Amino acid sequence: MTANRSGRARKRGDDCLQRVPYASVMAALLCCVGVALFSVMMAWAFTASVEQARRALNTDSLPWLDKVQIFFIAVAVLMGIATLMLLTVGTMSTGSTRDELYSGVRGQMGGRVANGFALISAYVLNVCWLLCFACTAILCFIYYAFNSLCSSLTDFSDSNCLDFGAFRPLFQRFSSSSLRLCGGDLQEFCALSSSAFAWYVVGLVGTFLTIKGLVHFLICCSANYAHVSSGTKYADLREVSSLCTWGVVGKIVLFTTLGSKA
Template sequence: MSRIPYATLIATVMCIIGGLVFCGSMYRGSTLTALMLDNVFHLRVHWFEPMQITFIAVGGSMLALALMILFVGFLATGATRVKVYRAWGARVGGRISCAIFICITYLLLLVWLVVFIFLVLVTAYYTVSWALCSSSQVQNEGKGIDFRQFRFLFPEEIDEKYLLINPPNEIKLFCKDTVEKAEAMFILATFSSLLIILSLVHFLVCLSANYAHIRDHEKLQELQELQYLNDPDLTSSKDRF
């Protein structure tokens, strides 16, 4: 039990859960967004499929990174650290590996902060759209949804006449079939990205602690060897050394 890196294990579980939820929700959310742009605004976007593949690749890379950091955490915890990092070369390799993972985790933390801000903006857009769909003018009076005042939020390729969603079938396609489902997906993606950010912060703390443990282990081992050499009982000193 003393050889299990509990802090790193918790961060790994958080990262895996967040990565899986992020991949699934973003894949579904991007699919719904592509359908909305195609069916409602009559705009076909060709880079959604490569973006979906990118989401899957990001999830796999985060899973691999979490498992590698967990492996480093096992090596630097408890009695395992005493056995693994006994030699000078092993200690240098352990410190270098921790430093490399610290740099990678820090860069990924910055990237995921940008992703989180982007998802907050996308979720805000879908929340505003759902508020428009739930308004009394649309639900009771049967009026259309006018996005012409938000022209700057849409690509320039969209014709301005499609920004006025007026027929009932288009309103149903936009509100019920797209916005209602996509909003839930992007909310899940936002919270999952926040969970990944928290796990990366935990990884930074754990890797910094492991780096310090490996570095200090050399000093403690040298001090222990000096105590063994100064032991008046030569026999026991030689045996321990």
């Protein structure tokens, strides 16, 4: 009696472990960590960039830049919803859960539609995050150049200046500043550049982790689509395999019995 109970408990535990979509869980963790790093670090870095722009241009008429922080919050929320959706589809397409939900013709069709939609969503999100990666890499390069310029200065006196006058035509609509930074303004500019550069680099790492997670989701959705589409074939193969196994066992028992009688 005790042996039967332990066997049932072990079977239930094995069944629960087979229901866990380990690859999808790993992809979800990568996406969550990556999106968190990207959203937080990019919000901080963009705040530093806005402060730099206001000080360099001597203007406060940049209200639309403050709203960019809302964009990063929206990205985090939408990406969290998408990750939860992809993880749910992966869970429903794994192990015995797949066999229970996607049995029959209609069930298989629903499984194909769900995994196909998840596959397309992961692909579109991956393209969007590749664009984010490219933009963040450009910002990292720009602030690396700013840091290199600041490190070439011996001190922050009025005689040591950084002249960005070549970019004045781009900002004439917003400010008439000379874009020449000296003394205290230059020191603040370099301090903000150093902080923003570090934050942009961490944000770049976050985009990389998110892309890796979405690639994992693409692989999982493709595999799950194939499993759902060929569910009946796999069931037939398992049945044939079990019959063959029992046939071999029966022959062994028969030969053993005949040998003992002989």
